[in-house]
Amino acid sequence: MALSEDLFFLDPAFEGSLQSQIRQIVASAILSRRFLPGERLPSSRKLAKHLGISRITVTLSYQELVADGYLATRSRSGYFVADDAPTSTFDGTTADRTDKVDWSTALQRRYTGAPMVAKSFNWQSYPYPFIYGQADPQLFSHSNWRLCAHQALGKKEFDSLTSDYAEEDDAQLIDFIARHTLTRRGIQANRDQILLTVGAQNALWMVGQLLLGKGRKAAFENPGYPGVRDILRHTDCALAPVDIDENGMIPDLVPLDTDVVFTTPSHHAPTAATMPMARRHALLELASAQDMIVVEDDYEFEMSFLNAPSPALKSLDTEGRVIYVGSFSKSLFPGLRLGYLVGSEPLIRQARALRTTVLRHPPGHMQRTTANFLALGHYDALIRRMKDAYFERRQVMAKALEEHELTVAGSASFGGSSFWMRAPDHVDTIDLARSLKAEGVLIEPGAPFFEGPDGPRNHYRLAYSSIDSRMIPKGISIISKTIRNF
Structure with missing residues (x-):
């Protein structure tokens, strides 16, 4: 250099x-x-x-x-x-550079300390990675993505790389979402009702900023997605954790003075339960009677390979009460950070303005590359490969779990990419995960999914999205042995 x-x-x-x-x-x-x-x-x-x-x-x-x-x-x-040039052990601190700011006073908001699911960025170096949400390089079509990216970087589509979209989004990508992705979920939406976001997390954050604050109340699933809980805390609203069962969120437990309900009806996080149609209608009826807004995080709906996916809550909504959140980050790859928000035009108008204030828009070349990947049919082919692979891995894992007598606390009847597990009461799965990591096995402890410090600590999640089916039996055997030795 x-x-x-x-x-x-x-x-x-x-x-x-x-x-x-x-x-x-x-x-x-x-x-x-x-x-x-x-x-x-x-x-x-x-x-x-x-x-x-x-x-x-x-x-x-x-x-x-x-x-x-x-x-x-x-x-x-x-x-x-010089290759052997002198170096200094000087750490760069001097009396003149001492930080004299009282940050405990200066910082008006603190975003650290929330319990989150720890991620192992070197997960591919472990032989038994039962971790959730990572792309499997054996399934993803690198060559087709590269061709789509090359097309987006070409002279013909130069604007997609260099233009400042300001408040707008890539028209091709919005058109595909409206005409293909949403229609598969039974949702009708025009381009003014769709906004691209930097993943589902960004979409949920914008909804929280726009709808919640002091004097408002938000209900959310317990256990549930930790990211939602953290977003809600920073809105200063009242929090109402709602227990779930084998069918997801229980509408009868939602407080009647709730303003906004956050739910994952297709595949509940983390149990992978799918909310039945009767319960979906009950939730919408409650929202209508109590003037609530429902935020539907529809992640993993594509992974319904055991049964046909149920209609989205948004498709059943006749009053504009449901805000729909989707993402390509799980189905393509998490580093893509590209999602979308669907709702009534007044909401999307304000969300668009908020997005412009914070980050203007997701990178244009990523929008166009994704649009090309979708339009050329590569996305649908990828989803088919993933469904086939997940079905096989799920069958192998279910058999191994049964053979080793490990307790399944939640297994999706529609598909998904993971099992929600329960260890014996005396096992803290944070300690279990630490022990298993030394054996080359990665799992996700369940404590971060529960509200409050007093939640159960013996749950864990086993995903099969990133592990070869041939490695699953041995990995499950190691988990079983380690639990018995605890």
Whole structure:
């Protein structure tokens, strides 16, 4: 890497010669590791012109640094930071740089400390990754995605890469969502009722910001998605955790003074339960009678491979009370961070303005690449491959769980990508996860899904979305053995 001459500037207050000042600039940068071994310095001609000094001054400074071991020369290539250049153990702190801000007073809001599901970013290095929400490289079509990205970066679609969309979204992607994705869920929506978001989390956050605050109440599933609970806490609204059973959220337990209800009816997080039609209608009737708004997070609806997916709550809504949240991050890959919000035009208008204030819009080239991937049929082909693979893995895992007598607390009757498990009462699954990690097995402890510090600690989630079916039996065997030894 070549270092730019713009990194150098002279200090008029420096007490010493120009030659010694250049020497100090370079030596200090090397000692502090701002200049790294192997990096090429600007030529003496370029640096002299940039600083407005003679070339011989720069050359002499460089030669001194070579003599002291800071720089090395290469024939006809210039000066480089020496591979064995001196380094400093100086940690960069001085009395003059002590942070004197009282951050405990200055910070008016704190976003740390919420219980969240820990993610292992090196999960692929483990032989038994029973983790949720990661893309399986064996299933994803790298070549087709690359071609779609190449198309989005081409001259013909140059605007998708370079344009500032301002408040708008990629018209091709919005059109596909309206005409294909939503219609499969029985939802009719025009482009003014759809907004692209940076994943479902961003969509849920905007809904919370727009609908909730002091004096308002939000109901949510318990156990449930930790991200929703954290979003709600920062709105200062009253929180109403609602217990779930094998059919998801129980409408009769929703407080009558609730303003907004958050639910995952297709595949409840984390139990994967699917809300039956009678309960969906009961929830909508309650919302109508009590003037509530329902936020439907419809994640994993594509993974209904055991039975046909039930109609979305939004498709049953005749009063505009349901706000629909969808995402491509789970079905394509989590790093995509692309979702969508569907609701009445007044809501979407305000959400669009809020999005513009915070981040303007999701990256245009990612929108267009996704639009190409969807329109060319690659997405549907990917979903078919995922369904087939998940069905096989689920069968293998169900058999292994039964053989090892592990307790399933929640298994989706429609599909999904995980089992919700319960260990014996004396087992804290946070400790269990730590022990299993040493054995090459990754699981997700269940405590973060429950509201409050007193929730059960013996639940855990086992996903089969990122593990080869051949590895499942051995992984389950290790889990069973570890639990027995606890």
